[in-house]
């Protein structure tokens with residue numbers, strides 16, 4: 001997203017309506033779109049440089065980078081939209097390395113015919129999300145594809161962050177005896193999306209939990225610098241994430257069904273739809289694994305942060321060469337917690 | 350969650366488990382077949398087996414509608430989508446079932462066929478209304494529970510004069526299949542399943558009632574308990590079966606009285622019999638040809654019968670070699686008896702139908718229960 005030519009006086013209202021091929025052609029229309037939609041809302045010193053790339057200056061510490069693409073239907077859902085989600089997703093990916101996210105890039109692929117008013121709403125939401133997370137969008141790009149070749153808007157974001165020398169967080173660090181903690185209720189995002197997409201009118205509206213977690217992570221690391229694993233259970237939900245970590249660390253896990261926080265309305269919706277809340281996506285929650293001795297301190301730190309009020313210890317890492325995640329069920333029996341095969345839900349994020 | 354949590358309550362479960370342990374005779378073994386995939390799923394998902402004494406065994410039966418559809422019918426559905434170019438509407442699970450040469454509807458879709466996943470027959474009707482220039486076929490599968498909605502769709506299509514809508518009917522009936530498990534000639538080839546009683550299908554019985562099982566219990570001298578799908582329903586039903594076995598009784602009992610009555614839903618039955626009639630025979634995957642075990646669309650609705658509207662070629666359909674689905678569907682073998690289980694065949698890349706549907710025995714075993722075979726290794730690793 002290079003800066004618009006200031007000489008272009010035309011107002012966006014002239015082209016207001018919908019995205020057309022000229023918005024991707026590199027000419028005046030594109031410059032206006034960038035100026036009147038993207039730069040207007042995302043404004044910061046880096047974008048104001050007006051060059052093809054952003055000059056970021058120097059940082060001390062190890063750098064972390066994460067990329068994420070967002071294709072979601074519907075684009076607007078209870079509790080969020082693709083703009084906010086594209087910021088949160090990448091900020092959280094960087095934060096799950098234990099790093100402090102510093103900058104974001106954003107690339108938009110827009111489909112011909114997409115209403116400009118909706119595009120602007122998405123950008124406004126993205127700008128707000130970036131401000132709330134304290135991570136500016138410093139560079140970007142826009143492309144337009146012909147009608148029928150896209151799904152409204154796709155957004156790709158990349159995040160860069162800095163990591164202190166002392167932090168060592170990785171999915172391969174879990175050890176037998178460690179505690180497994182989640183920061184809050186599971187399944188809110190996936191059910192929010194599904195309720196909207198399938199036109200299911202639940203009595204209570206279920207909101208997506210999409211939010212940036214960098215501040216929560218900072219508070220957690222301040223309390224327990226030796227956290228071993230952090231991960232956000234997005235697609236595939238808690239079960240996929242626990243299985244990923246178990247495989248990476250070559251350990252097993254045992255969790256308790258009653259220990260996993262799930263909102264009653266989400267549980268009810270899952271029941272209705274035949275889904276397991278453990279398999280449903282989250283966009284504003286994390287899983288932390290730490291040594292057993294640190295568990296109480298970490299839990300307390302999480303619960304004293306607004307984004308970790310419902311944090312709970314859900315289980316323990318055990319030795320198991322098969323890397324199975326098992327669960328004591330509500331009923332008192334045992335079962336495997338598997339990652340879902342293929343798609344349990346139609347695509348949600 | 351009211352009405353659900355109480356059927357998963359740990360305290361109650363302990364009480365029922367204690368009663369089962371007290372009443373099960375330690376000198377005998379009890380083998381109970383759950384006909385329905387819903388029960389198989391509940392047993393594994395909640396770890397019900399862990400609350401049973403060692404001498405109570407669950408035998409997983411053929412009651413998963415996705416699992417029992419023969420390969421040839423699936424190949425027909427693929428042909429409808431590919432050769433006849435229809436919009437084929439199907440329930441999600443059917444998409445991934447491998448047909449001959451592992452070809453599934455999801456593959457056909459990837460190659461350009463118009464296959465659409467629907468949640469109800471009404472969605473399929475809507476698609477037909479919105480695409481007047483295209484033929485829309487609803488791929489109907491399932492037991493007695495899913496039959497009334499198909500009947501409703503057929504009646505609606507007729508009333509509206511929807512010329513581009515038809516149903517590829519594969520509805521099957523449970524009572525004849527249960528009888529068949531015990532008496533078919535193939536039983537001799539596949540081995541005899543030890544069954545001391547049946548957990549009867551509950552949703553099916555909410556439509557047909559408990560009465561159709563009376564003849565069966567009498568004829569085969571096996572107790573049947575119509576059981577709900579919640580884990581506590583299953584446990585309570587096991588207790589009722591143990592009592593019958595101990596007393597030497599073989600009756601139809603109803604654990605699921607909150608939904609099932611003796612005569613069932615008479616209105617739904619009338620609707621179904623208005624639209625469908627018995628097929629003389631139908632091939633089930635795993636059970637072979639079972640007489641009077643499926644439904645076809647009556648001549649009065651022939652215009653909406655995809656089998657009449659489209660010419661389907663007779664194909665040599667083939668099931669995957671070494672897949673043990675047929676024996677598993679009869680309860681003769683366990684999923685772990687199959688060489689492919691967990692190696693070539695997993696829910697990610699299913700070889701047989703039992704691995705596709707979440708209600709299939711192989712999928713339930715793999716998804717929720719496979720640690721049972723790995724416990725020795727686990728203990729060894731923990732040491």
Ligand code: SF4
Pocket residue numbers: 671672673674677684687688689690691694695699700701702703704705711
């Ligand atoms: S494991 Fe796969 S191949 Fe083997 S019986 Fe089950 S479905 Fe068939």
